[in-house]
Amino acid sequence: MPADRLTRPDGPRPGTGIVHLGLGAFYRAFGCVYVTDAMQASGGDWGIVGVSLRSPDTRDALKPQDWAYMSVTLAPDGPQTRVIDVLNDVLVAPEDPEAVLSAMADPGVKIVSLTVTEKGYCHNPATGALNFDHADIQHDLTHDLPRSAPGFLVRALQRRHEAGLPPFTVLTCDNLPHNGALVRGVVLDLARRIDPALADWIAAEGRFPATMVDRITPATTDDDIAQVERLTGRHDTAPVMHEPFRQWAVQDDFVDGARPDLVAAGAQMVDDVTAFEDMKLRMLNGTHSALAYLGYLAGHETISDTVADPVFAAYVRQCWEEIMPAVAAPPGISLPDYADALFDRYANPAIRHRTWQIAMDGSQKLPQRLLGTLRENIAAGRESPALCLAVAGWMRYVAGTDETGGTIDVRDPLADLLRDTATDAAPGTVTALLSLEQIFPADLAAHLAAPVTEAASLLWSKSARAAAAEVTS
Template identity: 40%
Template sequence: MTKLNQANLAQLPVATPQYDRASLAGGIIHFGLGNFHRAHQAVYLDRLMNLGKGRDFAIIGAGVMPSDAAMRNALAEQDWLYTVVEQSAEASRARVIGPMIDYLPPADSAAIVAKLADPAIRIASLTITEGGYFIDATTGHFDPTHPAIVDDGRDPQNPRTVFGMLVAGLKARRAAGIPSFTVMCCDNIPHNGKVTREAVVETARLSDPDLADWIAANVAFPNAMVDRITPATSDRERRMIREDFGVEDDNPVFAEDFIQWVLEDNFPSGRPPLEDAGVEFVADVTPWELMKIRILNGGHAVIAYPSGLMDIHFVHEGMESPLVRAFLDKIETDEIIPIVPPVPGTDLHGYYRKVAERCANPKIGDTIRRLCLDGSNRQPKFIIPTINDRLARNLPVDGLALESALWCRYCAGMTDSGATIEPNDPNWDRLTEKAAAAKANPSAWLGMSEIYGATGQDPRFAAPFARWLAMLWREGTEATLKAYLKG
């Protein structure tokens, strides 16, 4: 057993960085050092640096929550190194990832803003989860009245949100005559660059309208499509890294062997040549973005809630259920794929087959609970837009109405067997209250305008939703899925 740190790299029995980490220079400050970033953006940079390129674009981590301190402390003990284990159904490969060179003290706004003002920083990137962008589901736009944003508007010198910190960093650069950095969102949000731009500009507008106009005119916010299934790290993964690979790593990341990044090429202050590491640069990422969000992320929701209600633990076990797999196949084929716009060089049905193969990978250990997480933020982005597009074309939404009814039934807090479902959403208390009321009155659920907008009041959606929800309570998930599949 070898402890992972810089001094022990040569002794490790797995692949390690083939570059001198001491020669790296920070060029990217990244907010949100979760598993996805560590298995995605950092992996591409590691590939690039192993080619002898991009070594002035090392990662400096940043966090806005005091709770981020635990991750910082753990990574510091390993000299910012960690192991990524890529798993196919047939094999597992481990590699130590080394592009990260520092992690600023979380929630230390002065230190973070000072680093953002450093001319060496040319990119500020984000993976802060879908729920971190203060989007009002009713309007689909940034909510500048959120208390955290209002606080940053009142006291812009001491920001507490990532957007307040970005504004403060850009203000310092403008005052010093330093070109702006590019803001690169890597979260699973439709038009994520546009969403991030609105959040930064409107946060600035609360305290400095002139600065807001300058940001809108001078700062680039490229859109991106990012993809890799990356489960949470648990004691299971820590044990596997020790027993299977002989590495003592408290923060390994296990991920599928599939990885994809499609990115708009809009980096006025420069960027690493990531195309040499497999990133696809395009003029407009929208087609890839819609394909991924609707087929993959929407498909995850379709798998998640029936599996959760039937006490299925792992995603691959859900895919092994004939009912869940048939439910996914039918919704994807009948309702989702037909309204996804064409993607250059891509067969949408072939893309879906790859998605299904990835979800069925038994090595990943991805959990149904993770797919069920945060539905109040994910449903408005991954499911409801597809419903709206179908309704706009006067097409049926029977399967998607059932998916929504399954989410409602899941939020009631117990499975079909009577097992308790522990809180699994930032708004869990409100969701459980609405789900309980919806048992007798479905409009109690569909009336959540921050999630459904006007869609919940459309009888073409509300009627099948109510019918399926009643059947779920009366007959259970298995019987309801069979009824749907029989047509």
């Protein structure tokens, strides 16, 4: 007999105070949980309307459940489940952009948050500026009903301005350096082209706090759905699986101070997020990417599988040795202790975080996760053989063929360009890919040419595992 479908628990809904663009698994495992905890502690109307910017899949899975779902903590000693019911609705932007703008323009909405991934900001990763050649931005310049995340932000702020309402706070939750300043910049870039007076109002009245978010959230599988049903006796088509750890550092800069009681939920409200952001982007996201490319090439399906291999366990430790001199520790945090804690999180066998999943969109991730550290190490005269091998691993991966000759399903907004630019040989591939200035600024590329070519020659002539062993010997 099939299990009953999960439904929303009885009780009143909170009013909607947040619209979230990009309602994927991460935000449902992270932001929705924090907001739920904040309302349980201190009340407030902070219900969330989620927006899917591309696919109706999340809406279709959650609607029969009245937007409720299970949050599943994957602890080493066994999973723990919890029902999250903070969502009030889920909209699908391509189906009804007007509904999305109306929700964002509602006076009760105080925050619009985002997890749209690096590519969702339609910017140039090397410079941070809005890419006006992007097809969605071209559309949004001339249409009132937008397609892009920056377009929705600008057009919704335009409606609030025209209605005499204060702006909402724009709260980005994506892994980007100086993410608040970056989203502010792309919003103002677009707004200036549409209406300079609107841009001036946003610049004066808007708030774009920076954040650092951290919780490993693997993609949910059919096996996960079956496991949740066995654990709870309820069928949930959209559970989210995540590690026990979570951390949210938020710059406390909101329009009129309006926000949930995130402190009560365990968030760190700070004046400056930079140190938290750099530490996490470089030490966690940087090594996650390094392990994803080299681990995938070595035949490892997940991060936990990869670090269970003693060669890659030593390799990630070497990466941290190269990264830590370029990181200023936040107050009260020991970087070696943070690295030890990261290793324990990576090694958690309950977290099946696939190397292929982390490897997606590398052209957008490399500048933030690896290239900033490499630039600082070069300036300081520090060698970075493990990090250069990570860049070479990305190059081998995006060339589209693995070490056995099999085809790699490369998911990247520049996938076709990367594949066509790469060659069969290591030196040619390095030279060709380093010439892509949308990823590698020319001055940095010149400095990387020799060490990355050396790493790539090692990788192509031996194997990912052997190369990792050599740079840590």
